[in-house]
Amino acid sequence: MLLREIKGKLRDLKGVGPAAEEAFHNLGITSPADLLLHAPRDYEDRRNPAPIARALEGRPVNTLAEVIAHDYFGFGKRRTLKVWIEDESGRATLNCFGRNFLSGKLAVGTRIRIYGRFEYRYGELQASAFEFEQEVTPAQHSLFGIILPVYPANADLSQKLIRSCVRQLLDRYADRLDAELPVAAAVGDGAPKGELLRMLHFPDDLDSARRARTALAWEELLILQLGMTRRGLELRNGDRTRPASGRRLSSAVLEALPFKLTPDQETVLGEIRSDMQLPRPMGRLLQGDVGSGKTLIAFLAVCEAVERGEQAAFMAPTELLARQHADNAARILEPAGIKIALFSGAVGGEARELLLERLAAGEIDLLIGTHALFSSSVRFKRLGLAIIDEQQRFGVLQRNALQLKGEKPDLLVMTATPIPRTLAMTLFGDLEVSLIRTMPPGRKPVITHLAAIGKEEKVYDWLERELSAGRQAYCVYPLIAETGKLQLKDAEGMYRTLKNRFPRFRLGLIHSRLDEEEKLTTMRSFASGDIDILVATSVVEVGVDVSNATCMVIEHAERFGLSALHQLRGRVGRGEEQSYCFLVYDPELTEAGKQRLKVMKEEQDGFAVAEEDLKIRGPGNISGVEQAGFLRLRFADLVRDASLMIEARDRARSILAEDPGLLNPKNAVLRGLIRQDQE
Ligand code: ADP
Ligand code: MG
Secondary structure (H helix, E strand, C coil): CCHHHCCCCHHHCCCCCHHHHHHHHHCCCCCHHHHHCCCCCEEEECCCCECHHHHHHCCCEEEEEEEEEEEEECCHHHCEEEEEEEECCEEEEEEECCCCCHHHHCCCCCEEEEEECCEEECCEEEECCEEEEECCCCCCCCCCCCEEEECCCCCCCCHHHHHHHHHHHHHHHHHHCCCCCCCCCCCCCCCCHHHHHHHHHCCCCHHHHHHHHHHHHHHHHHHHHHHHHHHHHHHHCCCCCCCCCCCHHHHHHHHHCCCCCCHHHHHHHHHHHHHHHCCCCCEEEEEECCCCCHHHHHHHHHHHHHHCCCEEEEECCCHHHHHHHHHHHHHHCHHHCCCEEEECCCCCHHHHHHHHHHHHCCCCCEEEECHHHHCCCCCCCCEEEEEEECHHHCCHHHHHHHHCCCCCCEEEEEECCCCCHHHHHHHCCCCEEEEECCCCCCCCCCEEEEEECCCHHHHHHHHHHHHHCCCEEEEECCECCCCCCCCCCEHHHHHHHHHHHCCCCCEEEECCCCCHHHHHHHHHHHHCCCCCEEEECHHHHCCCCCCCEEEEEEECHHHCCHHHHHHHHCCCCCCCCCCEEEEEECCCCCHHHHHHHHHHHHCCCHHHHHHHHHHHHCHHHCCCCCCCCCCCCCCCCCCCCHHHHHHHHHHHHHHHHHCCCCCCHHHHHHHHHHHHHHC
């Protein structure tokens, strides 16, 4: 049988009543299958006996002992049973806090197996947390002489109960659970699922536990990749004929540019163009560090679509960025004759009606906007290309929703937060990945300085020199306004402070509470050089492009995540001048905080930063990923299992290439598993 065919309730298990059932639910365990897949977080090796005398070395005692006396200490409600035990090496006591009822089981003269950490206190070896059992007959399961699982648990669930429940399930089902999936080369033998689960929960040695975990991680990744690849294929299978592009528009655009494409841009443009000629729609993720020139590539893709009579949609994560893209498109694409419109929340009433009519009539070639592009009133005449900027802020569902507005349009997803390869494969397993690694020529790496709180004045001196030389600066703070609780600098307060500190210069303030028009006006003034210092919160994080800005000051840098810091730093170093990033930090840092700043000082490459981020934070914390509810991985670890993931993806592709609908009887199990996974 298959794991998912196990019927029944947790309540059917011995020892599980309504309270325990609820406690299991709180851990996300609602069925026997869930419980069997509840992976131990650690193991306790109780194979080697350790007599009482060994406790003095600080090691857990694991011995066969005899109860030699009872004693009590404390008074009234606090009266606590103390049990004296003895083995051949020495004596110790068990303090039974709240467990006076143990006096029966631990009657004087009883021989017990005991496991616990003992400490030397008040002249005695004592333990308060211990496990014991009376000597067992071989037929019974013992807690001793084996490796015991230690589970993620909560206050209402004891390890003992979880172990006993898992045991009951293994006893009942382990011999009957078949192998479920094709096996990975990395995993080796294809043990039946029941065997894998037994090895996972009650392994004979730690190496088997590791192998079982890897095998289960493989299954998990394969299912994930199969589901995603198939979803991608469904969305993208198509057989339209597409007129060849004459490249007239893109040539016009390229000729008007004051620079040449970088080699990486050329490569990526080639990939996109050839995708766009295939009968099936393109599904491509364009990764590139901030400022690497992705937007331009997206515009050139728009040229291809427009040239063959299709429309394009360009979706940005914020209104500010949508407007910036629209400004750029007006500058770069309009001269070639491409008709552009910005669909923003600010466009209302008749203007909005008119815009939507023109769109539906095909009079607009490129519509730029935020997620407002999803609204049902937005209808294209012939949407041929959907571009999504900064994908990590959008869920997969939204991505699909935009695609559904056309007849399976080409899809280009861009991300400036470099997503580590393994994570990209999890999130975008259905997309091909293109990479821009090199920056446009003339860019100098940003020099990053760390400064402890109290040293701000030195930073400001530096800033003053840069400003006097005609450059501009960003100063970023974690808060918009003062809060009573946190002792942190805020953007509004620092706007006033810095105004006094830099009387000769013009300051601007920008944060998310300002209305869109105000933000836009401020950004435009900064871009045109009418503002010297832009005081901001992390709203300037994404995509803002002012090449004369050479200084980025981030105060309370320890408050920002690594990818946010990298994005912020990416706002400078966009021109030919040397740029600087100053990270002002509170020296009372957490370990992770220290690591983040170190990475920032040493690494320029966004991909390296992202890999480090994944290591420090764990994949569950990558922004935008958690909310998508996407990474419900039980066994696989995106960093550790990177190569397994790649193998799973390749295998998924080859399985689906051979049997796209998974209709072949040999794939029946897979089909069922994927369906279950997507429900
Ligand atoms: P991204 O979207 O990857 O963050 P952009 O497309 O906004 O990057 O490009 C950043 C800046 O670099 C823009 O001002 C753009 O005009 C410029 N740029 C793009 N490609 C090149 C190139 N090949 N050579 C010089 N400058 C370029
Ligand atoms: Mg960009």
